[in-house]
Amino acid sequence: MAKYEEIAEDIRNRILNGEYNPNEQLPLEKEMCEYYGVSRITIKKAVDELVIQGLVIKRRGSGTFVKALDEEGVQELSLAKQFEGFSEAHKDRKVTSKIIKFEVIHPTEEIATKLKITTDDFVYYVIRTRYADDSPYVIEYTYMPIGLIPGIKNDILTSSVYGYIEKNLKLKIKSAHRIIRAILPNELEQEYLEIENNFPILEVEQVGFLDNGQPFEFSTAHHRSDRIEFRTVSIK
Numbered sequence: 001m002a003k004y005e006e007i008a009e010d011i012r013n014r015i016l017n018g019e020y021n022p023n024e025q026l027p028l029e030k031e032m033c034e035y036y037g038v039s040r041i042t043i044k045k046a047v048d049e050l051v052i053q054g055l056v057i058k059r060r061g062s063g064t065f066v067k068a069l070d071e072e073g074v075q076e077l078s079l080a081k082q083f084e085g086f087s088e089a090h091k092d093r094k095v096t097s098k099i100i101k102f103e104v105i106h107p108t109e110e111i112a113t114k115l116k117i118t119t120d121d122f123v124y125y126v127i128r129t130r131y132a133d134d135s136p137y138v139i140e141y142t143y144m145p146i147g148l149i150p151g152i153k154n155d156i157l158t159s160s161v162y163g164y165i166e167k168n169l170k171l172k173i174k175s176a177h178r179i180i181r182a183i184l185p186n187e188l189e190q191e192y193l194e195i196e197n198n199f200p201i202l203e204v205e206q207v208g209f210l211d212n213g214q215p216f217e218f219s220t221a222h223h224r225s226d227r228i229e230f231r232t233v234s235i236k
Contacts, residue, residue, distance in 0.1 A: 001212050004045035007036050008053075008213055011046065015055050015066055016175060022068040026056065049213055052116070054177050094133050097158045100192065101127040104146065111143050114207050114218045122146045128157055129192045136193045137227045142219040149216055165216070172211040179205045180230065185222065193224050200225045 001009075014020050027035065032043045047064055050056045057067045107115065107123045115123070126142045142161075144152065149165060156164045165171050181203045190197055201222045208217035 003038060004042045004049065005213055007032075007038065007042065007046035008049040009211065011050060012053065012055055012175075012213065015050075020066045022066050024066050025062070026064045026066070028063065053209065053213065054207075095160075096131045096134070098129045098131070098192070099126070099154060099157050100129065100139075100188070101125065102154065102157060107143060111218055115143065115145050115215050117145050117147070124149070124152050126152075126157060132227075135227070136224065138221050138223045139189050139192055140219055140221045142217060144217050148214065171216070173216070174209050174211040176206050176208045181205075182225070183222070189222050193222070195224060202228055202230075 011020070011026070020026065026032070026047070029040055029043050029047075032046075033040055036043070047056065047058070051058060055067055056064050058064050103125050104122050105125050106119055107117065107121065109119060111123065112119045112121070117123070122145075124142070124144045124146060126140070126144075128140055128142075129136055130138045130140065144161075146152075149169065149171075151168070152161070152164070162173060166173060182200055183203045185193065185195055185197065185199060185201050187197075189195070189201065190199075193201070195201070202225050204221045204223065206217070206219050206221070207215050208219070210216050
């Protein structure tokens, strides 16, 4: 891991642990240079990494601040303990998956930017429905970079992808940035979630990060609103 990535990871952990609170200014560049014993260029790269991850925001003439949860009118959840997969969340029930689509594609510019890769790279594109005790809960639309997450196959998709990433690939999933919206289902979702066209669902757009700050997943999950709840902790 490069030095700037180590510094970004340290600052990110301080934010997630509440040492730096929303809207609080980070130490000045000079102070961080002295604390970490590195150059201004290294600190700048570390801060730029945190900006990309959506954890901090630069304000011209003022400095760098921890991004508020309601910045730009959208609540983003970035607490490490809030990251768990469907299988883990429903570990006391029978969890199954139905694969609707599984293919390898080149990402769009938008997807590539979120995953910090290029449009020449390859990603898995997966659509699957998740069930708990045979009841449909959510349809997931997922993109993962093959270069970072190799070896995904049907048997993994029908069980736990996150379990495969951590146990088989020995990678550590650290955090997720989420945006949550209420929407209406399309025809595919009506069919697989077994709902009517006017039944509200919750859309959770997510970028998942490993412990080195590398995004490993961009996904959009559409949940039945009667079978999901989100709990958050606000720290002042």
